[in-house]
Structures are given as structure tokens and as C-alpha cells.
Amino acid sequence: MKKVYAYPKSLKRAPFHYCPGCGHSIVHRLVCEVIDEMNLQDKTIGIPPPGCSVFAYNYFDVDMAESAHGRGAAVATGAKRAFPDAIVFTYQGDGDLAAIGTAETIHAANRGEQITTIFVNNAVYGMTGGQMAPTTLVGQKTTTTPYGRDESLDGAPIKMSEILALVKGTVYIERVAVNSPDNIRKAKxxxxxxxxxxxxxxxxxxxxILSPCPTNWKMSPIESWQWVDREMTKVFPLGVIKDTTEKKDAD
Amino acid sequence: MTGNSAIAEAAIRAGCQCYFGYPITPQNELTEYMAANLSRRKGCSFIQAESEISAINMVYGASVVGARAMTSSSSPGISLKQEGISYLAACELPAVIVNMSRGGPGLGSIVAAQSDYFQSTRGGGHGDYRTIVLAPSSVQELADLTHKAFDLSDKYKIPTLILGDGILGQMMEPVEFHYEAPAELLVRPDGLRGAKGRPSKIIKTFTSDPAQLEELNWSLFRRYELIKKQETACETFMVDDAKLIVVAFGIAARIARGAIKTVRAEGLKVGLMRPITLWPYPSEKIQELAKGVKQYLVFELNMGQMIEDVQLSLAGQGEVSFYGRPGGVIPTPSEVARVISRLYYQKGLK
Structure with a gap:
């Protein structure tokens, strides 16, 4: 019989600690499938952040080094510069990448560091209990925006992919979602x-990656997947944001 | 050669593969020397980072994969690096951090000061940890201790600080380098190089199990005890017949030495104890001296920080006076000589 699907080799067989309906476990699996298919398991170094995915190293069966909050791009830069043969990826949330780590991220991109960032955007600080993230939608209720995000006080959700697309060292950025089988295939x-x-x-x-957080959004998993389509993609449209991989001298 | 350049050259010769820095006076010559000389070396990397925070985290990343890595800054920039230093200490990763310190608090001044003693010797960032702290007092010693810093850091898997100051960084003295740069890059065998032929490895500090974290703290402190035993270093000058001993480190020790020569010429029996390692502190040496000498003068370019370590070391076995000038004011050897001489007579030592 032909095998059509198998548990990824680079995904440890540990039960996920993530909440039901959370996108992280799907993203973990997709990254591991890609690592397996490209035969990268023995040369990959992953840089997980603080936050819900702080335990990512319990699932990825590759070398992993924890980063301080927001510093993933700088840590990855140091690792890749010192060991260019490695495949280095950071795994970061929206608070990590789009708030405290904005400077590290933009400058790593601007230098054209040969690193890959998996940016999981769930519009909320998950691990700390559902506070406003830089990507929280206007009007969205969180524990620190109990009356909804007020654009005049809190600003509008920041679009890091579009911002990062402006710097020359960035070569490829795509925004995807993991809320339906079709979107999951595109994400991979x-x-x-x-x-x-x-x-x-x-x-x-x-x-x-737009990723549902049913717990902090106070929704059922199915409602949260629908909310990604209905609300999040209006502010964060899916698709290729930048792709200059075919061009020699882009921008 | 200036002190800053001497550190950079010594680091290259010690096999430093990566340097990441951010401009701040008075240590820019170090960064510039690395930009000119390290960046051209095969396999080596220099980055002018976007911030001191990024620079120390790049050092962390390079250390994760087993490379010899270094960053440098001055007081306000070192404050920013404390987050990264705490993570390095927790992850038991080697790294060399240079602080050519300046006057504080706040933005302070760009002139030499020693007001970062507490920050340097008590860990500096959050959590229970220490770093090895080396305090050179000449350009030659800057070079020698830079090489030593890399070796100690690797040997004990502990971030190591070189605490200099604006004068040491800027002054020019002849310097001799005792090593040639290694022909091959030095890679620590425990660095993460990909899970080839071995299970995957994790470098992390976070745990939800307090018992595990307690064990990490215990294991760090067991290693610290070993470092105390094996690596404590100091220098003494004219202490054999001394009735009064001046305790000073770094550039202050240099000034004190000149002052002691002056008062010796007047017949006062004064000596110098200069800690070379500020952590671990040479307490045993002070205890040994205290068997014969009861009067101590601590001289620092701050409001009195190392004096606490002298008092702790003496544990009541001697009397400690203090002379300090904060904010970047540098007293001359003759000013210090007057302070020594006044104290000598006040205490009835003549």
C-alpha cells in the first residue's frame, strides 16, 4: 500500500501543550515536514522565543537555542555568521517580532541575513494571558484593551510583512494562514x-502565518478559524508580499 | 598602541571569530580596529549592530554554535547588554565583554570612571549569577588579559568581562603580543552544529520546574567556587614592611602606585594591593595581609564600591578608610599622596 502521510521525522513524538484549536502545532508540523522533505534535519538550528512557543524545542528534533524576548533575529544572525553552513530559522510571535524585537528584525532583514523567520501572528500575547499585541485589530478586546483597541490611543495593527518588504535585504515574504486545509497547504x-x-x-x-488563538480570543476553535478569514485577513491580506528571488538586483 | 586597539588585536590573536559592537565613546577604536582587521579574516565576522542589545545577542548566537565571540561597549551600553549577559550565564555560554567604563549615572560623561564595579562584580543583570571580571591597569595587561579572558571563558563556560576605563582605552603604550592568531577557526566541541550523527541538542534556560532551576543555580555556584579557588589573581607592591596598604584596581591602582613611590621617598611605609580579578575577589590575600597590617585605604574612581569587598574580606580584622573621586574626576598621584600621608599621620603610624 502506498504511504500518503507519515509523522514527520524531525517532529518529536511529544504531546503538544498547545490549546485545542491553536495554530502553533500545525505550524510546527509544517516546518518539520519541510525540514524533512528538504533533508535539513542535521544542519538546522532553530531559535524559539519566549511566549507560547517557548517549548518549541520540545517538539522540533533539530538543534535549538532559546532566545531572549524579541532578540531572535540577532541571535540567528550571530549563529549564521559564525556557522554559515547551518540552516537557521527563528520562530517568533507577534509581540516578539513586531513589538520588542522590531529593531532586531528590521536590521537583520536590511543586512540581508541568510536566515528564515517563521512569524506567527495571532493578534494577541498568548502566554501572558491575552494582552494587546501590536497586531491586535482595532476594536478587538484583550485584557489590556478591555473596551477594544482604540486606534487614537493604541495605534492601528502594525503590518510587519509590509514594513519588512521595504528593505532591500528582504527577498521573500508571504502571508499565509493555518485555518483551513487549503490555507495550510499554501502555508507549507x-x-x-x-x-x-x-x-x-x-x-x-x-x-x-495568521494563526487562531481560540483561548485568548474567547472563541471556539471553529469560530476562531472563521474569525481569521472574516476579520484578520481584512487587515492582513494573504498572499506574496514580496518576492525578488528571481531577480538579481531587486528594488 | 592605544589600549582599545591592543584589546582588539589581542582578541584576534586569541582566535576571536566574531565581533559585534555599537558605537559609544570611549571605546570606538576597538570597534574600528575590528572593522578594519577582523572583517577581512577568513571565516570571521564583524557587524556594527543596530544596538548594544542586538550586539550581545549576536554574541550569544555565535557562542551557541561554538565560536569565540566578543562585544565591547562603555557603561550605558553595558547596562543594555545585561539581559544578554544574564542569558549567556544561564546557558553556560562563553563570551568576552569589554567595558571601557565612563562616568555615570545616566549618560554621565565620556571620561574615565570606575562606577560600574557593583554592576560588574554582582552579575549585573537579573538572576543569581556571576561573571569573571578582569581589571587590567596597563595597555600590556589589557592585551594579556584579553587573551586570558577568552581562555577562562571557554574553560569555565562563563561570560567574562574586561573592566577597563576611558583612560586605559585611550592611552598609548608599547605592547608585546605573545601569540599569533590561530591558523584554523576554534570551534567549541559543545557548540550546536546540527544534529549530525548525534541526537539534537537544546540550549535553554526556561523551565516550569523550580527544582530544575534550583539545580542549575547550584551547579553554577559550584563552578563559581572552583573559579574562586583556581583563578583569583592580584598584585602587591611594597607590602612587606607596610603599615598602611592602599587597595585600588585598574587605572586607580596606577595612580596609587605613583603616590606610594612619593610617600615612600618621605619614609612612609605604604604598600599597594591591586586585585586583577574583581570577581572572584582576592579576599584570601587581604586576609593574609591583615595578619600584619591593620590600616587600609581603598582608593576608587567612584563613591565607594570595592570598599565593601575589602571590608567583607577583612571581617573586622583591620580599619578601612576611603578616598574616591566620582564622575570622571581623576586625581593626580600627588593628590593621592597627600591623602595617604594625612591618613598615615592621623592613624599615628609615624
């Missing part, structure tokens, strides 16, 4: 392309 394709970009040494690559 994007992750694969981002790793390929690094292998070809073309520059900085990132995949932004």
Missing part, C-alpha cells in the same frame, strides 16, 4: 520557499 509551500531562499543564499526570508 511558502515555508518551503522561505527555506529554499536561505539555501540559495538570496537574503532574508519570512513567512507570516
Amino acid at each position: 509551500k511558502a515555508i518551503r520557499k522561505a527555506f529554499q531562499t536561505q539555501i540559495y543564499k538570496l537574503g532574508f526570508s519570512m513567512v507570516e
